[in-house]
Amino acid sequence: MEERGQESEAPPRWLPFVVLGIGLLAISFGAILARLAQGYGLPSLTIATLRLGLAALIITPIALWQSGHVLRALSRRQGLLTCGAGFFLALHFATWITSLEYTSVASSTALVTTNLLWVGIASFLLFGEKPSAVMVLGIVISLSGSLLIFWSDSQSSVAGSDPLLGNFLAIVGSWCFSAYLLIGRRLRANLPLPAYVWLAYGSASLFxxxxxxxxxxxxxxxxxxxxxxxxxxxLGPQLLGHTAYNWSLKHVSATFIAVVTLGEPVGSAALAWIFFAEAFALVQGIGFVLLLFGIYLAARGEGR
Known part of the structure; x- marks a missing residue:
């Protein structure tokens, strides 16, 4: 009971935004590490399985210690919904990591983070959530930045072996992550973070x-x-990054979290420049600026 009481206390208004920023930085390493693993011959499905499976194993003692009583009292509905979240999370990583085999990091991450569009539409249609005018403007600007990044990359001769297939897989990954966010928001209303993370990551790794x-x-x-x-x-993109997103689901809207994920292409491209010496094109740079400005506007809209 003490655990639920502590988690129900509202954090300072600034804390969810700081947590999301840390999570975004950690997740930005995901594409870089996946490319490195592929370079060592790891198949994409194996990479996704190890990423989620190791994360679930690492968090198992914490989940059982802090939330064991919650897990034992899990309802059938909660169990089925958590399996659904794990299923969509598994599909997200399977399709997105595979997309990195066929298209560039910039295109893949830009397209996979378009989930804010699908989350916003689904939240309005299914839950009646109406975003503020400022957040809508932030979404539009952020999407414009993503489109500029994609267009710039499509003009490059090093886009990948099959950019059309890779881009399609990245979009499918975005749809799956949107479903994962929406299901997770409902589950997090009644499940402590360790219990939900362990169930979602564990079920995804089994799939x-x-x-x-x-x-x-x-x-x-x-x-x-x-x-x-x-x-x-x-440890990094999954436990630190995605867990930060999962924690924030109880304190900010799923639409705003989807907007924050649009910063991933910026972080991934910057890291690719540092580690792989991948240069920035002018149009890409403009797209990155639009992405960051859109996220700032969305943050102001969420704060209101």
Missing amino acids: LLVACQLSGSPLGGHAGAAYLIALGMA
Whole structure:
């Protein structure tokens, strides 16, 4: 009872925005680490499985210690909804990480973060949530920045082996992440964070494990460095990044979290420039500025 009482206390108004900023920085490393793992020969499904599976294993003691009584009292409806969230999370990582094999980091991350459009539409149609005019303006500007990044990358000769397929997979990943956010927001209203994270990550990793078995993607027999990179993905982008998003679901709207994820292309592109010496095009730079400005406007709209 004490745990639920503590979590129900409203945090300072600025705290969710700081937590989301830290989560965004951690998640921005996701595409970089996935590309490095692919370079060591890890199949995309294996990368997704290890990322979520290791994250679930790491958080298991915390979940059982802090939320064991909640997990034992889980209702059938909560269990089914959590499995649904895990299913869409598994599809999100399977499609998005695979997209990195066929298209550029800039295009993949820009398209996969268009989930704010789908979340905003679904929140309005399903839950009657009407975003403020300032947030709508932020969404429009942010989407404009994403489109500029995508257009700039489509003009490049190094977009990838099959940009059309890669871009489509990234969009599918965006749809799946939107469903994951919407289901998660409902579940987080009654589930403590450790319980929800453990259930969502664990169920997603089980779905991916089945997919690996069916597709023949091996989990073993790879270089040690590849598994270290997978562990880094579990600790950084997954546990720190996505858990920050999950914590924030109880304090800000799913639409605003979707807007924040639009900063991922900016962070990923900056990290790609640092680690891979990938240069910025002028149009890309304009798109990044629009993305950041749109996120700022959306934050003001959320604050109101």
